[in-house]
Amino acid sequence: MAASCSLVCCGEERDSDKAVVVRFSNGFVNNADKLDVSMYRNSDGNNPKKKSRQILVAESDRLCYVGQNFGGASLKCNNLCKYYVGVLNRQTMQMEVHSAQLFNMQPILPGEASEMAKAQDTTQSYRDKVDSLIEAFGTNKQKRALASRRLNQVGSDALHQAVAKAASTVIDSKGLEALQQEVVETESQAALVSHLPPCNVNADNRENVYPFDELLSPEEFAALAQAGSKMAALTPEELKKMKDEGSYQCVVKHLENMASVGEARDKTSRCAFYLSMLLKLARQKNVSRKFGQEDGCPHIIQNKLLRTFTVETFNNGRVQNMVSTSMRAKLAAYSLALLLHMGYMTADLTLLHRDLGITEARMIEVAKSMGLTFSKPARAKSDKVELHDEHRQASVVLPLVKYDQFIERRKRKKMH
The missing domain is CATH 1.20.5 (Single alpha-helices involved in coiled-coils or other helix-helix interfaces)
Known part of the structure; x- marks a missing residue:
């Protein structure tokens, strides 16, 4: 009858203390006792990725075998399975169970290792x-x-x-700067043409060149009744305060000069509120869905502003409305067209570009693309000149003016 034995588990072992099971890739070793086996461990014990790296070297009289547990030459089964080795103590008849790892031993031929390394180091594509x-x-x-x-x-x-x-x-x-300037100006001209309000070039009268219904539909104009009444109810003191603060000068100017009663007063007040929303939107970058609610903006006008003058962008998985550079040009064109209807087909470009927060040159580009005629009141002979005498005006004159695209090129200085 065979003697019975008991199993003894040696507990959790570190990777460096595991038993080693080797497999020779080119055959079997007849005299394993004559192999000189050495184990090399990585000296960096603090790095968790390197501290478990081991290299096993077995030398014989004819060949040298090398195996490692990392890199492309290592066995992938060490990561997929756990291996155990049992060692029987014949005196106590107890079998100790140790965890093990496998090594694939490959022969290294003298003189070819450096050539193989050089071949692997060359960076060749597939x-x-x-x-x-x-x-x-x-x-x-x-x-x-x-x-x-x-x-x-x-x-x-x-x-x-x-x-x-x-x-x-x-x-x-x-010159690189001149070419970049030409590209920017060409793109800006294309952006202006694509963002102009609807224009009727063959209109019989000036009011129909940029139709008012294309700027504000009858439904949208009717929705501005309550907001327009609030603008018409502003006192002279409140208008003076707005003027001193330097905000919405175009709006303040038309509210101060609007008719006292009648249909013209109602139209001016409604347009003034809509113009104030355009000017406010032009100074925004990221627009929330609640834009205009604190000012009493009707829901239909709020949707029109977000749909017409903003672009949708994605940020962290959320949709946001943003006022891009091209949309600022579109806001300038629509604000100018609205001002023309409010001022009998004449608008103050100086006040408008200040309220929009853009340069005067950019404002003139928008007005030229709309075919408007420019005028500037003559300066008085006296030394004291009022501020409004310096303002540039733009008017609708039939037929519309077609401006030639002019690109200013600076002469390069010659190096002597």
Whole structure:
């Protein structure tokens, strides 16, 4: 009858203390006792990724075998399974169970290790490796296709070099800043044309060139009744306070000069409120869905502003409304068209560009794209000149003016 034995678990062991099970890739070792086996561990014990790295070296009279538990040559089964080795103590008849890890031992031939390392260090793409195989073992058809593709690649490289040389010549002749300025101005002109209000060039009278219904539909104009009445009820003291604060000067100017009673007063007050919303929106960057609620803006007007003068962007998975540069140009064009209807087809560009927060040159570009005529009151002979005498006016004059695109180019100074 066979003697019974008991199992003894040695508990949790570290990776460095695990038993080692080796497997030789090129066959079996007949005399394992004659192998000189050495274990090398990584000296960086603080790094959790490196402290478990081990290299096992087994040397014989003829070959040297190397195995490691990291890198491409290691066995992936160590990460997928747990291996255990039982060691039987014949005196106590107890079998100790130890955790183990497997090593794949590969022979290292003298003189070829450095050449293999050099071959692995070369940075060749997959295409280059395939081309090398075609050159060595490919058929005649594959070799002809490879030669044709390389000739086409040479022609493409020559074309890219010619284009780069031509581009550098243009940059040297005109200058990089001048080219960048031309691109910016061309893009700005295209943006202005695409964001102008609807225009009827063949209109019989000036009021129909930029139709009022295209700026405010009858439903939207009717929704502004309550908000317009609040604007009409502003006292002279409140208007003076707004004027002193420097906000919405265009709105204050028309509220001060609007008719006392009648339909004209009602229209001016409603347009003044809508214009104040346009001016406020022009100074925003990110617009919330609650824009205009604190000012008593009707819901239909609020939706119109967000839909017409903002763009939707995604930020952290949320949709946001943003006023882009092109949308600021669109706001300037629509505000100018509204001011023309409020001022008998004449608008003050100086006040408008200040309220919009844009430059005067940008405002003039918008007015030119709309075909307006410019005028500036003559300066008085006296030394004291009022502020409004310096303001530039824009008017609708039939037929509309077609301005030639003019790009100012600064002359480059010659180096002596």
